[in-house]
Amino acid sequence: MTETADLPVDTEAAADAEVPRPRRPALSPSRAGDFKQCPLLYRFRAVDRLPEKPTQAQVRGIVVHAVLEELFGLPAAERVPDRAHALLAPVWARLREERPELAELFTDGAAPDAEDAWLETASRLIDGYFTLEDPRRLDPEARELLVETELTSGVLLRGYVDRLDVAPTGEIRVVDYKTGTAPREIGEAKALFQMKFYALVLWRLRGVVPRQLRLMYLADRQSLTYQPDEAELTRFERTLDAVWQAILRAGRTGDFRPNKSRLCDWCAHQSLCPAFGGTPPEYPGWPEPDAGEETPLDRAD
Numbered sequence: 240m241t242e243t244a245d246l247p248v249d250t251e252a253a254a255d256a257e258v259p260r261p262r263r264p265a266l267s268p269s270r271a272g273d274f275k276q277c278p279l280l281y282r283f284r285a286v287d288r289l290p291e292k293p294t295q296a297q298v299r300g301i302v303v304h305a306v307l308e309e310l311f312g313l314p315a316a317e318r319v320p321d322r323a324h325a326l327l328a329p330v331w332a333r334l335r336e337e338r339p340e341l342a343e344l345f346t347d348g349a350a351p352d353a354e355d356a357w358l359e360t361a362s363r364l365i366d367g368y369f370t371l372e373d374p375r376r377l378d379p380e381a382r383e384l385l386v387e388t389e390l391t392s393g394v395l396l397r398g399y400v401d402r403l404d405v406a407p408t409g410e411i412r413v414v415d416y417k418t419g420t421a422p423r424e425i426g427e428a429k430a431l432f433q434m435k436f437y438a439l440v441l442w443r444l445r446g447v448v449p450r451q452l453r454l455m456y457l458a459d460r461q462s463l464t465y466q467p468d469e470a471e472l473t474r475f476e477r478t479l480d481a482v483w484q485a486i487l488r489a490g491r492t493g494d495f496r497p498n499k500s501r502l503c504d505w506c507a508h509q510s511l512c513p514a515f516g517g518t519p520p521e522y523p524g525w526p527e528p529d530a531g532e533e534t535p536l537d538r539a540d
């Protein structure tokens with residue numbers, strides 16, 4: 240029996256066809272990365288689910304990802320910079336309406352032209368995108384694709400792929416847009432971990448190792464490409480198994496330890512962290528379900 244079998248799954252609901260079965264707890268690249276970086280950060284995000292006020296950079300990432308997703312919904316010939324820029328304002332208006340908390344970025348004492356200046360930075364990221372590829376020449380199979388698979392160990396992996404390109408030969412390319420401002424040397428290992436995660440899920444789902452993983456850094460106007468192989472993804476699978484088992488052990492005991500690093504500068508929960516003199520809230524116990532779920536903010540880095 241695998242440890243996932245011990246996890247709280249609502250079997251009564253599963254037995255009742257009228258009641259939808261809750262989704263099982265799963266591991267996402269963001270939450271796995273959190274645990275590897277700092278178990279306490281994982282707890283704050285996945286178990287306590289403490290709110291984090293979105294930053295302007297995160298919301299800009301959400302907007303730019305949405306613009307690029309809509310761009311690929313246009314006929315190929317229309318995927319030009321002017322059309323992409325024209326999508327920016329309506330996409331931002333739609334997101335503000337759907338998620339009013341995003342609009343709060345510019346209501347608390349922000350300068351009158353702060354929103355315009357921020358939208359301009361989003362425009363520059365879109366310009367950055369067009370320096371890296373010509374979307375008129377691409378025909379993605381999927382955008383914002385939810386992928387989910389269960390490893391033989393029973394670990395359920397779940398995540399979102401920004402874009403999936405599939406060549407007529409069947410070769411798969413996984414594309415991820417990076418819009419954040421964190422230093423590349425900090426973000427790169429995390430990004431590669433995320434891409435290997437997607438490659439493993441797609442390999443398990445489709446029986447084909449993706450030919451290429453492509454990270455597109457829109458601010459730097461640079462791409463990083465990487466070719467995974469079976470041996471490496473097999474090792475990576477063992478890593479994910481080990482991470483999930485460690486999460487389950489911590490989840491049973493509530494022993495999620497802080498791990499201080501440079502990345503603490505980006506942590507929204509320093510005031511509750513013992514490494515910074517804070518006291519975490521009382522451990523609420525292992526949640527169900529979706530303790531590994533990604534949020535839109537995770538996908539906007």
Ligand code: SF4
Binds near residue numbers: 277497506508
């Ligand atoms: S401040 Fe640092 S050590 Fe504390 S929870 Fe955040 S990431 Fe972990």
